[in-house]
Amino acid sequence: MTEIQEDALEIAGVRYRSRLLVGTGKYKDMEETRQAIEASGAEIVTVAIRRTNIGQNPGEPNLLDVIPPDRYTILPNTAGCFTAEDAVRTCRLARELLDGRNLVKLEVLADQKTLFPNVVETIKAAEVLVREGFDVMVYTSDDPIIARQLAEIGCVAVMPLAGLIGSGLGICNPYNLRIILEEATVPILVDAGVGTASDAAIAMELGCAGVLMNTAIAAAQKPVLMAEAMKHAVLAGRGAYLAGRMPRRLYAAASSPWEGTFVGNE
Numbered sequence: 001m002t003e004i005q006e007d008a009l010e011i012a013g014v015r016y017r018s019r020l021l022v023g024t025g026k027y028k029d030m031e032e033t034r035q036a037i038e039a040s041g042a043e044i045v046t047v048a049i050r051r052t053n054i055g056q057n058p059g060e061p062n063l064l065d066v067i068p069p070d071r072y073t074i075l076p077n078t079a080g081c082f083t084a085e086d087a088v089r090t091c092r093l094a095r096e097l098l099d100g101r102n103l104v105k106l107e108v109l110a111d112q113k114t115l116f117p118n119v120v121e122t123i124k125a126a127e128v129l130v131r132e133g134f135d136v137m138v139y140t141s142d143d144p145i146i147a148r149q150l151a152e153i154g155c156v157a158v159m160p161l162a163g164l165i166g167s168g169l170g171i172c173n174p175y176n177l178r179i180i181l182e183e184a185t186v187p188i189l190v191d192a193g194v195g196t197a198s199d200a201a202i203a204m205e206l207g208c209a210g211v212l213m214n215t216a217i218a219a220a221q222k223p224v225l226m227a228e229a230m231k232h233a234v235l236a237g238r239g240a241y242l243a244g245r246m247p248r249r250l251y252a253a254a255s256s257p258w259e260g261t262f263v264g265n266e
């Protein structure tokens, strides 16, 4: 096995081969969702509990029929929650629906226009959820101080945004991400704002443990092809991070030595 094949992402004591986590919103239909997720190679798939039927509405199409929980780790998320109280309630419902599984993605949003995280409410919710035994992966801003606090509270992964949800703007502040990564005590995954494969590769090259995305795949002209591209981008970025990039230089350095050439200078 190569170093990159052996390299695993560990979240809450579970090891995953894929460092790409994907969402399930915005697809044309369930079949496209299934195909894209399969092509992405993702093992962790996030589901908005307030918007997606995973058993709350018996009789309606159930996402788990195409994303079976015995094959994927279902990561329920609190998208659409604007208060800590709502987010906590949503996580408790998710735990009931998913047979007592504790892994959740906490996101508490501040407003509809930016979908920026409300970090005050996020911290409040994280404290309650960790106390109640949840394994909390938390969506947050790229503020290193908030990221540190969330890790100290006991979140199992901290997920700063690359850009606003659904914006596709890519990594808007790599410098803040670098500070977050420098002092990370838990896995740091970029969540939201990725637009194309190079954004995912850059996140991984910076040293992120993984990338979570939805819109970049679902809103691509060919979602299944983009899902596959993202799989390769995350792997390539991780490989480059593990390999260690060459130092940047201002001036040229010849690829072959000047001395001892076979031709010329007679």
Ligand SMILES: CC(=O)[C@@H](O)[C@H](O)COP(=O)(O)O
Pocket (backbone or CB within 6 Å): 022, 023, 024, 046, 077, 079, 107, 139, 164, 165, 166, 167, 168, 191, 192, 193, 194, 212, 213, 214, 215, 216
């Ligand atoms: C799917 C999810 O959980 C969200 O956090 C969000 O939708 C991800 O953002 P993008 O859609 O910008 O990838």
